[in-house]
Every structure is written in C-alpha cells, then in structure tokens.
Amino acid sequence: MATTATKQQLSGPVLDWAAGHGPVTGALSATTGAFAVATTGAATGMPPGWALAVGAAGALGHTIAGLRIRNSGRTLATRAASWLVGAGWTTWAMTHGPLTWAALGSLATIGVGIGAATRSTNLYEEAREEETIAAEQRQIAAELSAERRAIAAEWIDRIQRVCSITVRVVGVEQWETGTGYSIDAELPPGGATWSKIAAESARLSADARLPHGCTATASPGIHQGRVIIDVTTVNVLEQERTYPAEYGPLSVHTGIPWGYRTNAEEIRAYLREQCALVVGPTGSGKTNLVHLILAGFARAEDMLTWVIDLNAGSAGLPWVLPALGGEIKAEGGKPVRPGVDWLAGTFDEAMTMLDTAVRVAKQRKMAYQDLLARHNTDLLPISAKIPQIMLVIDEGAEILASPDRQVRKLAEKILEVIRIARAMGIRTVLTALGATGSVLGNLMIRREAKVRVALTGGETEGMDLSKMFPGSRGLRVDQAPYKGAGFMGTPESPAALFKAWRILPNQIREIIAATSDRHPVLDDISAKAAGPAYARRWDADRIAWMHDQAPETGTTAAERAGTGLNLSALQDQPTTQVSPEDEMLRMFREQIDAQFATAPDPRTPADDTPSPAAGGLNLSALRGEQDNPAHRAALALLLAAGREGTGASAIARALAEEHGTTRQTVVGWLKAWVKDGTAVRIGEGTKARYVHRQHAPES
Numbered sequence: 001m002a003t004t005a006t007k008q009q010l011s012g013p014v015l016d017w018a019a020g021h022g023p024v025t026g027a028l029s030a031t032t033g034a035f036a037v038a039t040t041g042a043a044t045g046m047p048p049g050w051a052l053a054v055g056a057a058g059a060l061g062h063t064i065a066g067l068r069i070r071n072s073g074r075t076l077a078t079r080a081a082s083w084l085v086g087a088g089w090t091t092w093a094m095t096h097g098p099l100t101w102a103a104l105g106s107l108a109t110i111g112v113g114i115g116a117a118t119r120s121t122n123l124y125e126e127a128r129e130e131e132t133i134a135a136e137q138r139q140i141a142a143e144l145s146a147e148r149r150a151i152a153a154e155w156i157d158r159i160q161r162v163c164s165i166t167v168r169v170v171g172v173e174q175w176e177t178g179t180g181y182s183i184d185a186e187l188p189p190g191g192a193t194w195s196k197i198a199a200e201s202a203r204l205s206a207d208a209r210l211p212h213g214c215t216a217t218a219s220p221g222i223h224q225g226r227v228i229i230d231v232t233t234v235n236v237l238e239q240e241r242t243y244p245a246e247y248g249p250l251s252v253h254t255g256i257p258w259g260y261r262t263n264a265e266e267i268r269a270y271l272r273e274q275c276a277l278v279v280g281p282t283g284s285g286k287t288n289l290v291h292l293i294l295a296g297f298a299r300a301e302d303m304l305t306w307v308i309d310l311n312a313g314s315a316g317l318p319w320v321l322p323a324l325g326g327e328i329k330a331e332g333g334k335p336v337r338p339g340v341d342w343l344a345g346t347f348d349e350a351m352t353m354l355d356t357a358v359r360v361a362k363q364r365k366m367a368y369q370d371l372l373a374r375h376n377t378d379l380l381p382i383s384a385k386i387p388q389i390m391l392v393i394d395e396g397a398e399i400l401a402s403p404d405r406q407v408r409k410l411a412e413k414i415l416e417v418i419r420i421a422r423a424m425g426i427r428t429v430l431t432a433l434g435a436t437g438s439v440l441g442n443l444m445i446r447r448e449a450k451v452r453v454a455l456t457g458g459e460t461e462g463m464d465l466s467k468m469f470p471g472s473r474g475l476r477v478d479q480a481p482y483k484g485a486g487f488m489g490t491p492e493s494p495a496a497l498f499k500a501w502r503i504l505p506n507q508i509r510e511i512i513a514a515t516s517d518r519h520p521v522l523d524d525i526s527a528k529a530a531g532p533a534y535a536r537r538w539d540a541d542r543i544a545w546m547h548d549q550a551p552e553t554g555t556t557a558a559e560r561a562g563t564g565l566n567l568s569a570l571q572d573q574p575t576t577q578v579s580p581e582d583e584m585l586r587m588f589r590e591q592i593d594a595q596f597a598t599a600p601d602p603r604t605p606a607d608d609t610p611s612p613a614a615g616g617l618n619l620s621a622l623r624g625e626q627d628n629p630a631h632r633a634a635l636a637l638l639l640a641a642g643r644e645g646t647g648a649s650a651i652a653r654a655l656a657e658e659h660g661t662t663r664q665t666v667v668g669w670l671k672a673w674v675k676d677g678t679a680v681r682i683g684e685g686t687k688a689r690y691v692h693r694q695h696a697p698e699s
C-alpha cells in the first residue's frame with residue numbers, strides 16, 4: 001500500500017499542487033488528487049500517516065525548489081501551506097471516510113481557498129518581477145546619468161576656465177556610434193554667444209586632452225541663448241572606410257552622401273538649388289572625392305551628370321570607358337549605359353556642353369511655365385521625368401581664374417549656367433586645387449556655391465579655411481592630416497571636419513552596372529533644346545579625344561596641372577600607334593554603332609550622296625549612309641524629337657536647305673531604322689510617326 005502511494009507520487013504529480021498550474025487548474029488538480037488518494041487509501045486500508053508524511057515532504061521539497069528560483073517568502077508559505085492542508089485533509093478523510101458530506105464539503109472549501117491563495121501569490125510574483133526589472137533599469141539610468149552628470153560638470157568647469165563663460169548644461173547625449181557626445185547648454189544672460197565658445201574650439205579640445213583628430217565643436221542651439229558642443233573622443237578620420245557597398249537609389253531631394261563626420265554619421269549634399277565647390281590640393285584625395293560624387297549622382301534616379309575635365313578627362317573616363325568599351329554587360333549580355341551622361345575632355349566639347357546647358361535652361365524656363373504655375377512654384381519640380389543636370393567641372397575653379405582668352409570664354413559660360421539655371425534644375429560642382437582668391441572673390445560663386453568642401457590631407461599651404469567657410473572659427477588644417485579628410489559645410493550643416501569614403505575602381509564598375517537602368521533620360525523639352533549637339537555626344541569623332549587622352553603613365557596630376565590648368569586637351573594630339581586603347585576604342589565605336597547605328601563601316605567608303613533606299617531596303621548600302629552628314633542629322637532629329645516622335649516630311653523639311661535631302665530618302669532611312677530597331681513606328685497612315693528607341697514607350 002505504501003508502495004502504491006509512493007508509486008503515485010513517482011509516476012505523476014498527484015500531490016504536486018504547484019507545478020505548471022494556474023489558480024484554477026492548480027486547485028482542481030490538488031483537490032481531485034487529494035480526493036483520489038483519500039478514497040483509494042481508505043478502500044485499501046492505507047495508514048493515514050503516509051499521506052501526512054507525503055504532504056510534509058512535498059511542502060519541504062517545494063520550499064527548496066521555490067528558494068532556488070527566488071520565489072518570495074509569501075509564495076513559498078502559500079505553496080507549503082497548500083501541501084500541508086491538502087495532506088492534512090487526506091489523512092483526516094482516510095480516517096473518517098472521504099465519501100461523507102463533511103469530507104466533500106471541506107475538500108471543496110480547501111479547493112477554493114487554494115485557488116484564491118495561488119491567484120494572489122501569482123499576482124504578487126508578477127508584480128515583484130516587474131519591480132525587479134524597473135529597479136535594474138533605474139540603476140542603469142542612474143549610472144548613465146551619473147556619467148552624464150560627470151561630463152556636464154567637467155565641461156561647465158572647462159568652458160568657464162577656457163572661455164570665461166558659465167553655462168548651464170541642459171542635456172548630454174552620448175552618440176550611438178560610441179565616438180563621442182553632444183552637450184546642450186544654456187548661455188548665461190549678458191550677451192554670451194555660441195560663437196564665442198566655437199572660437200575656442202582648439203583650446204577646449206586641448207584642455208579636454210582629446211586625442212589627435214578629435215574636436216570640441218560648438219554650433220547654435222535651439223535658440224540664440226543655447227549652444228550645442230559636439231565632442232569627439234574617437235578619431236574616425238584616421239581610419240580608411242570604403243564607400244558603402246549598398247548602391248540603392250538616391251535623389252536630388254534625398255541629398256547625396258559625400259562622406260562622414262567625426263561622429264561617424266554620414267553627411268549629404270543637397271544640390272537642388274546649391275552649387276558646390278570642392279577644393280583639394282594635389283594628393284589630398286580630390287580625385288577620389290570626385291569619383292565619390294559621381295557615384296552618388298549615378299545612383300540618383302533624377303540626375304544626369306555632365307562632366308567637363310580638361311585634364312585628360314581622368315575624372316570621367318572610368319565612368320564611361322568600361323561601359324561603352326563593353327567591359328561591363330548587364331543581364332543577358334545587354335550593353336550598359338555609362339555612369340555619366342556626357343563627358344567633355346576638350347575645349348570644343350566643353351563649349352558645346354555649356355552652350356547646350358544654357359539652351360536647355362532657357363527652353364525649360366519657357367516651356368514649363370504651365371507646370372510651374374500648376375505646382376505654384378518657381379523651382380522646376382525635378383523628378384525622373386524632368387531630371388536635374390549636374391555639371392561637374394574638374395578644376396573648374398582654375399578655368400574661372402584663367403587669364404587665357406579662350407579659357408575665359410568657357411569661364412563666362414560656366415558663370416552663365418550658374419547664374420541662370422538654378423530654378424530650372426542645372427547645378428554645378430566645381431573643383432579647385434586651391435581656394436584661390438579669384439574663385440572665392442567671385443560673387444556668383446560665393447552666393448550660389450554654398451556646399452563647400454576643403455580637403456586638406458595635411459596640406460597647409462594655400463588653405464585659407466576662413467575664406468572657404470566664412471563665419472566658422474576654430475577650424476584648423478592640422479586637425480585633418482589624412483588623405484580624403486578635410487572640412488565640409490552646407491547650408492544645412494555648418495562647416496566641420498569630415499572624411500570622404502575611399503571608392504575603389506571595382507566599385508566604380510559595380511556602380512555603373514548597378515545603376516545602368518536607373519539613369520533618367522532628358523525630358524523631351526530639354527532634349528529638343530539640346531538638339532543634335534546632345535544627341536550625337538557619343539559619336540566617334542566626338543569621342544576621339546578619349547583615345548588621344550588615353551591614360552598617361554609617369555605623369556603626375558601636378559605635372560599635368562602645371563600652374564593649375566593643363567590646356568593640353570586643347571591641342572591636337574595625333575596618334576598613329578596601335579595600342580590596347582585602339583582596341584578599346586574600336587569596341588567603343590562598335591558599341592555606339594549598336595546603340596545608335598551611326599558608326600561608319602570601314603568596308604564602305606563614305607558617301608555623301610543619299611542612297612535611294614526607298615524601294616527595297618539595303619542595309620549594307622545604308623552603312624555607307626552613316627558617314628553621310630544628312631543621314632546623321634536625320635538621326636539626330638529623330639532622337640531630339642523625343643517621345644513625341646517625328647515623320648519623314650518634317651525631317652526632310654529640316655534637311656532640305658542644308659543637304660537637299662528628299663522625303664523619299666528620309667522614308668528609306670526611317671524604314672531601315674525601324675527594321676534594325678533604331679526607331680519605332682507609332683500610329684498608322686497620316687498619323688504615323690517615328691520615335692527613337694531611346695524614347696519608345698516600352699523603354
């Protein structure tokens with residue numbers, strides 16, 4: 001019999017009134033368990049003392065288990081009492097018979113009692129647990145605020161000592177990046193200003209014993225009586241960080257990330273209305289920054305980048321050649337678009353580009369009047385349909401400062417674009433080797449180019465930061481003695497230390513591939529204004545300079561730059577040697593041919609006479625046409641016609657005077673273009689029009 005009770009005890013929690021039960025199931029299990037033991041015990045003549053012994057053992061075991069999981073004394077007492085009361089009833093019931101009204105009634109009462117007690121202890125345990133968590137959090141907060149209080153006290157003393165200003169610290173925020181903290185402080189009454197503290201940045205940094213490259217920078221608080229002091233404690237400028245490998249879409253409206261601040265937070269350039277000026281002496285990491293800037297523009301869905309680089313086009317070539325040279329292919333072997341929309345490496349091409357930009361700005365101003373009225377704005381709403389044109393002019397500041405008469409013409413055009421095109425969505429990024437007075441002395445640049453970067457790379461010569469960032473004091477060149485590091489200021493973010501990411505050549509290729517489908521096309525109105533000059537920008541003769549300017553070896557940028565601007569790009573540099581670049585250019589031409597069907601076929605001699613291609617098409621005959629100026633002009637007109645398209649009569653009319661081309665000839669060309677996929681025919685009969693495949697509805 002004893003064995004039975006023990007077996008029950010071993011095989012299941014008959015008398016376990018606590019494990020895994022809520023108040024109701026616990027009480028039910030306890031009372032039914034006790035009832036079962038009592039009835040079985042009475043029927044089998046089990047000695048009643050056994051139940052009491054089991055109850056006592058249960059109470060003891062449960063108390064030990066409860067202590068282990070740190071139950072409260074109250075919970076332990078309730079549970080032990082439950083065991084003992086239950087065991088007491090079982091013992092009594094086995095002696096007096098469990099099937100009497102008194103036994104059953106008292107068992108029910110015990111059940112309700114246990115249920116209520118368990119419910120109460122459970123609630124108590126929950127409350128106790130919550131209180132423990134809250135206490136832990138209070139302790140963490142107290143420790144944190146103790147640290148913050150210590151920082152506040154330290155800086156109140158320091159600002160008093162260094163600046164003789166007694167501030168009251170309102171808050172201290174430790175940066176998530178773990179590289180420093182910001183102090184929000186109230187200035188004392190009596191005329192103290194945040195700029196007084198800003199001017200003492202260097203002395204404050206020294207007083208705080210900050211590591212090299214770390215600063216205490218003051219900026220305005222939420223009103224003029226408050227100041228924010230950003231204190232960096234880890235030097236992130238020293239580290240080389242590569243351009244983030246996530247090449248997701250950007251927009252002129254989201255801003256374009258150019259690098260990161262000393263608190264490791266990225267900083268963006270907002271260029272919808274602003275132009276930018278980037279100054280960096282040789283070896284400071286300027287070329288790297290230009291690539292980084294082009295990378296951001298390439299990622300944007302509403303920006304087209306036009307690059308002028310009279311120093312061998314080195315800034316733009318890595319964004320063009322791998323794409324058009326067929327080095328990079330999109331899915332299914334499709335050609336990819338270059339990472340920039342236009343690259344000018346010669347004086348003539350640069351002039352053409354700037355003239356085009358002026359024409360586009362003027363045309364946009366006239367043609368988008370309705371749109372501006374509808375949007376109740378004088379700023380053209382830039383989107384993927386009407387993209388912003390970003391003119392990046394490497395060493396543009398040197399062009400502006402050049403005494404050369406020819407170069408001055410370029411300078412005037414650059415200034416004209418800057419002056420007239422803000423509202424119409426054309427902005428420029430000018431780079432400079434030095435912050436020359438003649439550039440910053442120019443009112444137009446001072447007014448329009450408020451996004452500014454000075455890469456120092458440790459260079460102190462000719463670095464007048466107070467001219468680059470007027471009003472910002474306490475900036476010292478020696479604070480950023482690393483390549484790619486310097487200062488950046490924008491209308492949204494005051495001038496302060498910054499570092500550009502390092503962008504690697506393979507990343508440029510990755511970005512070209514990743515963004516090829518994302519680049520917008522010039523809106524029809526702008527494309528019409530841009531005309532053939534734009535449409536033919538990738539023509540073989542127009543890109544021949546790329547070959548002439550093939551990557552040099554053994555020549556440093558300094559040598560190339562000479563006194564600031566190397567005009568070698570303006571000279572003819574005939575080359576006869578056959579080199580890998582020749583091969584690359586051949587592939588490039590093939591690519592152009594595939595895209596625009598324009599490149600001459602060496603097998604067919606150039607022929608100025610339009611081919612009577614109207615009846616029965618002969619593609620090989622048409623190849624001869626491709627060197628024919630009338631044929632090329634017709635294709636340019638088709639491209640310039642954009643999405644609206646054009647027809648044979650319109651093209652023939654436009655060509656009649658200069659080339660004497662007949663409608664019948666144009667019909668032949670159009671049919672050929674439809675056949676080889678260059679053009680798409682839309683509509684029938686008299687409504688038929690032809691659209692270049694670049695503007696065809698499905699693309």
Ligand SMILES: Nc1ncnc2c1ncn2[C@@H]1O[C@H](COP(=O)(O)OP(=O)(O)OP(=O)(O)O)[C@@H](O)[C@H]1O
Nearest residue numbers: 240282283284285286287288483484500501502557
């Ligand atoms: N952001 C950066 N982070 C780390 N290293 C950099 C960074 N930018 C440039 N560098 C280093 O500096 C070297 C020179 O960079 P870059 O060619 O961009 O300088 P530059 O000012 O254009 O000089 P140059 O006029 O001689 O071409 C790079 O090869 C690279 O090693």
